[in-house]
Amino acid sequence: MKHRYIYWLAPAVLLTWMSCGKPGKKGAILPPTPVAIAEAKTAQAVYYDSYQGTVVSINTVELRSQVPGFVTGIFFKEGDVVEKGKVLYEIDKRKYDAAYQQAQASVLSAQANLIKAQKDIDRYNMLLKNDAIARQTVDQATAVYETNKSQVAVAKAGLASAATDLSYATIRAPFTGRIGISQVRLGTQVAVGTTLMNTISAEHPIGVDVVINEQDINRFYGLQKTSSDTTFKLRLPDGTTYNKTGKVLAIDRGVSSGTGSVKVRIQFPNEGDVLKDGMSCVLQVLNEQSGNRVQIPNKAVTEQMGEFFVFVTKDTTVKDTAQDKSIKDRRDTIAKQIKVKLGPRVNTDIVVMNGINAGDKVVTDGFQRLRDGGKITLGSGAPPQGAAPKK
Numbered sequence: 001m002k003h004r005y006i007y008w009l010a011p012a013v014l015l016t017w018m019s020c021g022k023p024g025k026k027g028a029i030l031p032p033t034p035v036a037i038a039e040a041k042t043a044q045a046v047y048y049d050s051y052q053g054t055v056v057s058i059n060t061v062e063l064r065s066q067v068p069g070f071v072t073g074i075f076f077k078e079g080d081v082v083e084k085g086k087v088l089y090e091i092d093k094r095k096y097d098a099a100y101q102q103a104q105a106s107v108l109s110a111q112a113n114l115i116k117a118q119k120d121i122d123r124y125n126m127l128l129k130n131d132a133i134a135r136q137t138v139d140q141a142t143a144v145y146e147t148n149k150s151q152v153a154v155a156k157a158g159l160a161s162a163a164t165d166l167s168y169a170t171i172r173a174p175f176t177g178r179i180g181i182s183q184v185r186l187g188t189q190v191a192v193g194t195t196l197m198n199t200i201s202a203e204h205p206i207g208v209d210v211v212i213n214e215q216d217i218n219r220f221y222g223l224q225k226t227s228s229d230t231t232f233k234l235r236l237p238d239g240t241t242y243n244k245t246g247k248v249l250a251i252d253r254g255v256s257s258g259t260g261s262v263k264v265r266i267q268f269p270n271e272g273d274v275l276k277d278g279m280s281c282v283l284q285v286l287n288e289q290s291g292n293r294v295q296i297p298n299k300a301v302t303e304q305m306g307e308f309f310v311f312v313t314k315d316t317t318v319k320d321t322a323q324d325k326s327i328k329d330r331r332d333t334i335a336k337q338i339k340v341k342l343g344p345r346v347n348t349d350i351v352v353m354n355g356i357n358a359g360d361k362v363v364t365d366g367f368q369r370l371r372d373g374g375k376i377t378l379g380s381g382a383p384p385q386g387a388a389p390k391k
Contacts, residue, residue: 035370040294048284049284055277088172099166124141184197203273205268217255235282248267310355
C-alpha cells in the first residue's frame, strides 16, 4: 500500500516542478490578448426625442342647419378651399321670406298706431288746457300711447327674429378653409342642429397633438417660452422630414389621472397644404443635452444585467521580484472595465454621459476574452464583434 502512494505522488511532483520552471524564475505568464482600440472623442451630438403625434386642424367646424327645411342649393366643389362668407348651402327660404315680410308689415302697423296715439295725446293736452276735456281721457290716451310704443318694440323684435331665420336659410363659410364631402344632397330634408351637412377646416396654420408624460411638463412649459427654429421637427408617414419648424401652441389644463399624461399641441405653418387633418406623424423634440459630448463606437459597449461597460486601456509598470537583478521592470498595457452612462446613438457612435473622458482609448474588438485588468496588445487577431447592445 505504501509503495502505491509513492507511485501516484511521483508524477504529481514532476508536473509541479515543470510548471514552476527554473529556480529563481517567476511562473508562466499568459500571453496578452490582441484587441483593437479607438479613442473617445468630443463631437457635436444633436439628437431628438420622438413622440407619436396626430395632425389636427386648429379650427374645425361641423356645418349644421339652424332652421329646418329642404336643401335647395349647393354652391361649392367638394374638397376645395372656400373663402370666408362664401355661400355653401341654401335651405328652402320661401316661408322664411314670407315671415320676414309679415314681420315688416307688423312693424309698420305698430308704428302707425303709435303715431296716431301720439297725435291723440297732443290734441287732448291742448283741450285739457282749456278745460274742454276730462283729465281721465288724457290719462287713457297716454296709456294707449305707451301700449302702442311697446307694440312697436315687439314688432321690431319679431322682424329681427324673422330676419335671422331668413339668414340661417343661407349657410356660409365661417372662415377660410377646406370643405369636405357633402353629407346632404339637393332635396335632402335637414333638421335643426342634428343633420350634419359638411365639415370645414382651416389648414394654415395647423397643429400636431402629442401626449407627454407628466415628468416632461416643465420641459414643455420652458419650450413654450423659449424655443428655436431647430427645437421641433416633424417626420411624415412616408419617412420624410417636414421642411417647416413648429412652436408650442397650447398645453392642456391638467394631467390625466388615469395615465399621468398631458396633451400638448404644437403649431406648424402649412401653406403648401402638406399636413392633413388626422394624419399620423412623429414629433421630434430637440434634447436639452445636445451639444459637444464624448462619443465612442457603439460596438465598444457591453451590457451586463441592464448596466453598460467598456474596456479602457491603461499602461502599468510591473515590478519584477525575481532574485536575478538583471531582469528589469516591464511596462504592460492592461484593460480596465469601466461602468458608463450612455446617451443616444449618433450614427455608428454612441454618446457617453459619464464614465470616460475624451482621449481615453476603449477596446472595440477582442474584449470577449478579456477580464478586468487583463493584459492586451494591439493586433488583428480579435474575434469579430457581435451585435451592439440595445439601449
